[in-house]
C-alpha cells in the first residue's frame with residue numbers, strides 16, 4: 262500500500278522522495294504519478310527529459326455549477342477570472358518549456374467558454390507563441406459528433422443576440438525549438454492511421470462513461486492514442502500535467518511509452534493507478550507502489 266498526505270500545510274517543499282504531498286508513486290516500470298500541483302511539481306522534473314506533453318486543462322467553464330453540468334471536480338474550482346486563468350496556464354506551460362527536449366512537442370486540448378464567446382484557445386495560442394516562444398505546428402479540430410443538450414439559443418429565431426454552441430474543441434500542437442524530432446526511434450504508426458490522422462479534423466465521440474470512471478471531464482482514449490502515435494517514437498517519455506483520471510497514462514501504457522502524470526486530487530491519482538493496473542493481468546504487472 263502507498264500512502265500520501267494531501268495536507269498542503271506540510272512545510273516540506275515538494276521533492277521526488279519521501280512520503281508527502283508532492284511525491285510520485287511508481288505505478289509500474291513505465292508509469293508514475295505525482296500527487297500535487299503542477300506549478301510546484303514541474304520544476305522538480307529533470308530538464309530536457311520529456312518528449313511529448315499531452316494535456317487538457319480545466320476549461321474555466323464553472324464545471325459542476327452550471328445548468329449543463331452538476332458534477333464538479335474533486336478539488337479544483339473551475340471558475341477563475343478569465344485573465345487570471347490565462348496567466349495561470351501560461352505559468353504552467355512556461356515551467357514546462359525547459360523540461361521538454363529540443364524538438365519535443367506539447368499538445369493542449371481545450372474548448373472555448375460560453376458558446377465561443379470566451380476565446381480561450383486563441384488566448385492560449387497567443388501566449389504560447391508570442392510570449393513563451395513555442396513554435397506552432399498545427400491545430401486539429403476535434404469534432405465531437407454531437408451537440409448534446411448544449412442548445413442555448415440566445416435570442417431564438419432572431420438576430421437580436423444569437424449564440425453559437427460549438428460541437429467541436431481544439432487540439433493545439435506546439436514544438437520547442439524545432440518542428441522536427443531531434444531524436445530517432447521506432448514508429449508504431451500504420452500507413453492507414455497516418456493517412457487518416459494527418460488530416461486536421463478528427464471525428465471522435467466524447468467519453469460516455471465519465472460517471473463510471475469517476476471523473477467529470479475525461480477525454481476519450483482515442484484522442485491521446487492518436488496523438489502519441491502521430492507525435493512520438495516508441496518508448497518516448499510523455500507528461501500530462503493535468504492528469505485527471507489518467508487517460509493519457511492509459512494510452513501510454515497501451516502504446517509502450519513512459520508516462521508521468523501530475524494531479525492535485527488524491528482521489529483522481531487513485532483512479533489513475535487503478536485504471537492503469539486494470540489494463541494488464543496481475544501476472545504481467547510490475548508493481549513498484551510502496
Ligand SMILES: C[S@@+](CC[C@H](N)C(=O)[O-])C[C@H]1O[C@@H](n2cnc3c(N)ncnc32)[C@H](O)[C@@H]1O
Pocket residue numbers: 297298299300316317318319320334335336337476478479480481502503504505506507508509523524525526529
Ligand atoms: C480536464 S481534467 C483532465 C482529464 C484528463 N484529460 C482525463 O481524460 O482523464 C483537468 C484535471 O486537472 C486537475 N488540476 C487542476 N489544477 C491542477 C494543478 N494545478 N495541478 C495538477 N492538477 C490540476 C483537476 O483536478 C482535473 O482532474
